[in-house]
Amino acid sequence: MKKLIFCFILFIGAVFIYRITEKDIGKELDSFNNVKVFFNEFPTKSLERNLSKEGYNLGLKYQCVEFMKRYYYEYYDHQMPDSYGHAKDFYNLTLKDGEYNTKRDLIQFSNPSLVKPQLGDIIIFKPFIFNPYGHVAIISDIQEDSMEIIQQNVWKKTREKIKLNYEKGQWVIDSKRIVGRLSKEEI
Numbered sequence: 001m002k003k004l005i006f007c008f009i010l011f012i013g014a015v016f017i018y019r020i021t022e023k024d025i026g027k028e029l030d031s032f033n034n035v036k037v038f039f040n041e042f043p044t045k046s047l048e049r050n051l052s053k054e055g056y057n058l059g060l061k062y063q064c065v066e067f068m069k070r071y072y073y074e075y076y077d078h079q080m081p082d083s084y085g086h087a088k089d090f091y092n093l094t095l096k097d098g099e100y101n102t103k104r105d106l107i108q109f110s111n112p113s114l115v116k117p118q119l120g121d122i123i124i125f126k127p128f129i130f131n132p133y134g135h136v137a138i139i140s141d142i143q144e145d146s147m148e149i150i151q152q153n154v155w156k157k158t159r160e161k162i163k164l165n166y167e168k169g170q171w172v173i174d175s176k177r178i179v180g181r182l183s184k185e186e187i
Contacts, residue, residue: 026062030158032140032150035071038062040153057083065090067152068122068136075120076184080104088134091124091179100102114171114182117142122182123149123173139181148174 005173025047032036040047040062047061049067050070056079059066065087072078082103092108093099098115101108106122109115117123119142125135137151148161163174 029152030150032071032138033075035067035074037067037150037152037158059083062153064136064151064153068138071138072122078105078184080106086133087124087136088127090122090134090136090182093179101182104182106184108180108182110180111175111178112167112172114170115183115185116166116171117147117164117173117181117184118185120184124179125175125177125179126178128178135177 024039025041025045027039028036029039046063046133050058050061051068052058052073056073058070058073059068065085068090069080069083072080079135080103085103090104092103095101095108097108097110097113099108100106109117109121115138119139121139123137123139125137127134135151137149137160139147141148143164144163146161147164148159150159152158162178163170165174165182
């Protein structure tokens with residue numbers, strides 16, 4: 001009987017939490033350079049595709065890729081030649097540090113890199129067991145020994161600080177999950 005009551009309370013709690021978060025989907029959580037970050041309820045939730053007025057694919061609403069591509073579209077007026085793919089697909093493993101990524105029309109840098117990360121760079125996270133699609137974020141602040149990223153589709157934590165080190169002539173973003181970054185800046 002205790003197990004049945006516990007399961008019932010757990011079920012009612014889950015329904016209550018779902019209803020609270022469901023009405024928050026699409027709620028503005030943050031912004032960077034007037035480009036908004038929206039709430040998606042749950043990281044694996046997928047909604048309809050978001051297209052620009054001209055029909056450019058920005059991605060699935062409120063996913064991390066959608067924010068990153070919408071940011072580059074709205075702030076830089078940048079359209080990627082290949083507008084599709086999961087977060088992990090934005091980093092081309094065959095390119096070397098500082099080479100041009102033709103699919104994204106951006107310069108690609110590895111982690112570590114000879115070039116220091118810049119404000120507005122796209123950070124690409126590797127997939128892992130709980131997220132096989134990877135993750136992307138934008139650098140929203142850069143300091144000598146740290147950087148801040150802004151991201152969408154990570155519950156309600158939109159900003160995160162990450163340590164930045166200069167070691168043996170290279171800049172290291174101190175996260176084993178970060179494979180590299182894309183930038184409008186050239187070497």
